[in-house]
Amino acid sequence: MSEHQTGSEDQRKSIVVTQKLTKIYGKGATRVAALKGVNLRVRRGEFVAVLGPSGSGKTTLLNMLGALDRPTSGRVFIDRVETSKVPERRLYKIRREKLGFIFQTYYLVPTLNALQNVLMPVLPIRANKRYKKRAVRLLEIVGLKDRMHHKPGELSGGEQQRVTIARALILNPSVILADEPTGNLDVKTGAEIIELMRWLNKERGKTFIIVTHDRRIAETAERVFYLMDGRLSDVPAEEY
Ligand SMILES: Nc1ncnc2c1ncn2[C@@H]1O[C@H](COP(=O)(O)OP(=O)(O)O)[C@@H](O)[C@H]1O
Numbered sequence: 001m002s003e004h005q006t007g008s009e010d011q012r013k014s015i016v017v018t019q020k021l022t023k024i025y026g027k028g029a030t031r032v033a034a035l036k037g038v039n040l041r042v043r044r045g046e047f048v049a050v051l052g053p054s055g056s057g058k059t060t061l062l063n064m065l066g067a068l069d070r071p072t073s074g075r076v077f078i079d080r081v082e083t084s085k086v087p088e089r090r091l092y093k094i095r096r097e098k099l100g101f102i103f104q105t106y107y108l109v110p111t112l113n114a115l116q117n118v119l120m121p122v123l124p125i126r127a128n129k130r131y132k133k134r135a136v137r138l139l140e141i142v143g144l145k146d147r148m149h150h151k152p153g154e155l156s157g158g159e160q161q162r163v164t165i166a167r168a169l170i171l172n173p174s175v176i177l178a179d180e181p182t183g184n185l186d187v188k189t190g191a192e193i194i195e196l197m198r199w200l201n202k203e204r205g206k207t208f209i210i211v212t213h214d215r216r217i218a219e220t221a222e223r224v225f226y227l228m229d230g231r232l233s234d235v236p237a238e239e240y
């Protein structure tokens with residue numbers, strides 16, 4: 001067991017844990033406390049929604065879970081590794097191996113086709129035949145069998161989001177983190193994307209943590225947390 005792993009029973013069952021997580025941006029007059037002591041515990045195979053209005057700290061929380069940014073204080077564990085302690089040079093590997101990301105604005109490479117985009121996380125290793133086969137299979141699973149050679153500009157928003165879901169799965173991560181995955185989609189397309197993520201959770205056992213203000217995601221989630229002004233609760237505030 002490495003220096004960053006913990007052995008407690010609780011940690012073994014939980015795939016994502018935060019303890020007293022805080023994030024403060026800026027100083028003095030521009031100081032913003034975006035997270036104020038967030039304790040979150042997600043078990044393997046769960047489909048969890050974190051619901052909160054704009055500015056409540058959703059993206060900040062997701063960036064902490066994804067080791068994309070450092071907390072000001074508190075701890076983050078992903079699959080038993082305390083990422084909040086891991087040096088930056090080693091985080092890259094953890095992000096790639098343990099986490100898949102889905103964002104509101106897709107972040108696809110415009111000059112690459114769908115297949116090449118799905119293979120993007122692989123390229124630094126080797127885009128060998130095995131991965132290419134896997135990418136093709138994933139694109140089939142997300143319903144893009146006939147769009148593999150299309151570039152993002154030739155795909156609808158919903159199709160682009162399907163590409164990012166396939167890309168998130170290519171290295172078979174433990175956890176998928178999604179930030180407003182339906183935020184740029186119309187109601188019907190958004191519902192299809194939610195259904196796809198739920199299917200991947202139920203049938204493929206993928207753990208999902210989705211931050212959103214889309215109540216339909218909360219309706220399908222196994223557990224819902226509410227983020228208000230940097231504080232997490234499992235009961236809705238009055239606004240809900
Ligand atoms: N890089 C940053 N620098 C300063 N303040 C930030 C930064 N990112 C977010 N914030 C502030 O932190 C709070 C939470 O933001 P964010 O996590 O983006 O919320 P949400 O995703 O729920 O809309 C907001 O008040 C926002 O203005």
Ligand SMILES: [Mg+2]
Pocket residue numbers: 058059060
């Ligand atoms: Mg956000």
